[in-house]
Amino acid sequence: MRHLWVAALLGAAVLLARAQEPEANVNERYSVESAEISGADQSKLDQPVRDDLRKLVGQKFSQEKLEELSKLIRKAFPGRPVSIQVSRGSTPDHVKVTFAVGGRSRRFDLTAPKAVYHAREGWSGEVEGIVQEHSSVFRLGVVSDDDSRVERFAGLRARYENQKVGTERLRLAFEFGSFHQIWNGATLAASAEGNAGRLAADVYRTRQSFEPLATVVLARPLKLSVGASFQRFQMQFPAARTEAANAVIVTLRYDRLLEESGPSKHRLEAGYGLRAATRTLESDFVYARHAWDFGYTLWRGNHKLSERFQAGAISGSAPLFERFVLGNSSTLRGWNRYDIAPLGGNRIAHNSVEYRYRAFKVFYDAGAVWTRGQDATLRCSAGAGVHLGDLALLVAFPIRNGRVEPVFIAGLNL
Numbered sequence: 001m002r003h004l005w006v007a008a009l010l011g012a013a014v015l016l017a018r019a020q021e022p023e024a025n026v027n028e029r030y031s032v033e034s035a036e037i038s039g040a041d042q043s044k045l046d047q048p049v050r051d052d053l054r055k056l057v058g059q060k061f062s063q064e065k066l067e068e069l070s071k072l073i074r075k076a077f078p079g080r081p082v083s084i085q086v087s088r089g090s091t092p093d094h095v096k097v098t099f100a101v102g103g104r105s106r107r108f109d110l111t112a113p114k115a116v117y118h119a120r121e122g123w124s125g126e127v128e129g130i131v132q133e134h135s136s137v138f139r140l141g142v143v144s145d146d147d148s149r150v151e152r153f154a155g156l157r158a159r160y161e162n163q164k165v166g167t168e169r170l171r172l173a174f175e176f177g178s179f180h181q182i183w184n185g186a187t188l189a190a191s192a193e194g195n196a197g198r199l200a201a202d203v204y205r206t207r208q209s210f211e212p213l214a215t216v217v218l219a220r221p222l223k224l225s226v227g228a229s230f231q232r233f234q235m236q237f238p239a240a241r242t243e244a245a246n247a248v249i250v251t252l253r254y255d256r257l258l259e260e261s262g263p264s265k266h267r268l269e270a271g272y273g274l275r276a277a278t279r280t281l282e283s284d285f286v287y288a289r290h291a292w293d294f295g296y297t298l299w300r301g302n303h304k305l306s307e308r309f310q311a312g313a314i315s316g317s318a319p320l321f322e323r324f325v326l327g328n329s330s331t332l333r334g335w336n337r338y339d340i341a342p343l344g345g346n347r348i349a350h351n352s353v354e355y356r357y358r359a360f361k362v363f364y365d366a367g368a369v370w371t372r373g374q375d376a377t378l379r380c381s382a383g384a385g386v387h388l389g390d391l392a393l394l395v396a397f398p399i400r401n402g403r404v405e406p407v408f409i410a411g412l413n414l
Helices: 002-027 047-054 063-076 185-194
Strands: 031-038 082-088 094-101 108-118 122-133 136-145 152-162 170-182 204-219 222-235 241-258 264-277 287-300 303-316 347-357 360-370 379-388 391-398 407-412
Touching: 031 047, 047 063, 047 241, 063 082, 063 094, 108 136, 122 152, 204 241, 360 391
Parallel strands: 031 094
Antiparallel strands: 082 094, 108 122, 108 407, 122 136, 136 152, 152 170, 170 204, 204 222, 222 241, 241 264, 264 287, 287 303, 303 347, 347 360, 360 379, 379 391, 391 407
16 A cells, blocks of 8 residues: 555656646747846855856756755845746847845745655654844744654754854854654664663753854855854653763865856865864763765756765764764665664765756665774665655665665655
8 A cells, every 4th residue: 555655646746747847848948148136135145156146147948947046045045035037038039037035024934944754754844933134043943853863852943143243254153952852762772782771871851952153254165164062961861860062063164166067067065074072161971073075966957966975983972962873864765764773873974876857856875874893784775756846755765685665755855
């Protein structure tokens, strides 16, 4: 029965996508004569976004490209609506494109940064309200996440960000979160086994976090963030007590749209993050968590090819929320993370390759998560699906010996 309803959902999505194709084919005979932003200061956009806007000129009209660029513009002006306006150009078979940013009369916006359904893990999601006043942005969100960490955590998250502190090259942010945890039985059993049969000594009931962060634009494609993370959590066993994991945060990110080669467009992304907890900050845990990521995306007409790689290592003793996981809606899709590493791991390596044509996508994931001193086991998965605007419907297949068990995943911005 599971296979039937998954097939039915994909079949309906395919029919809907095909129904939209004739209009897209008609529009593609037009070329973009000009592309601009109205209602906002274009200089506030990051350089890669401005490059994307400039390079629309001369290309064939693509609604998909316009929607992707609209999302990036909306991020630069949170709380303000962005609409795409297309008008007749001054020459035949040409159109003018305008991204109209709404005025500040709309200072409140309600968004869903995350909404995911995983057939084996259930629902995860976040809803947040955004209020903007000049360069200040306030966010308040409700989250229930069983997708990104070892545990499911649910609670409130609040964030204040000043996007221009004297200069556009400096931003300040303060984030606060308060969550309670729900633990999977596999995690509790693995924790008890690692503690000589005692009740899980490393799980916690609640967690509160406070993170001040300063971001400096070193160069248009390069940003450096420095701050601190103060985490307090109430341990469950052997007795209720409060412990802290206080760390220094350093993050370096590179994001650049590369020069075109003919009709192609390329984007290069890379990052390094360090979270170092020390006794100097009165932390009960002492550890260093290193994380690297690399991404490359190639667009050519309606074709899109992307590659994502991530790696990480933890030295010292880190709490469970810092440990690495694989087997969710974005890594080793189709696998169950509790079957792979119910306590997470302190080593990770993962790579994902995706190919997309219009609304259709295929992907292949490969990776391993393990604990230092243990052997790393490479696992792979493959799958396919469709994108209907921001909504993605995927079927993933974990590659095992002699078994095929499709897993359905649906979500926004996957």
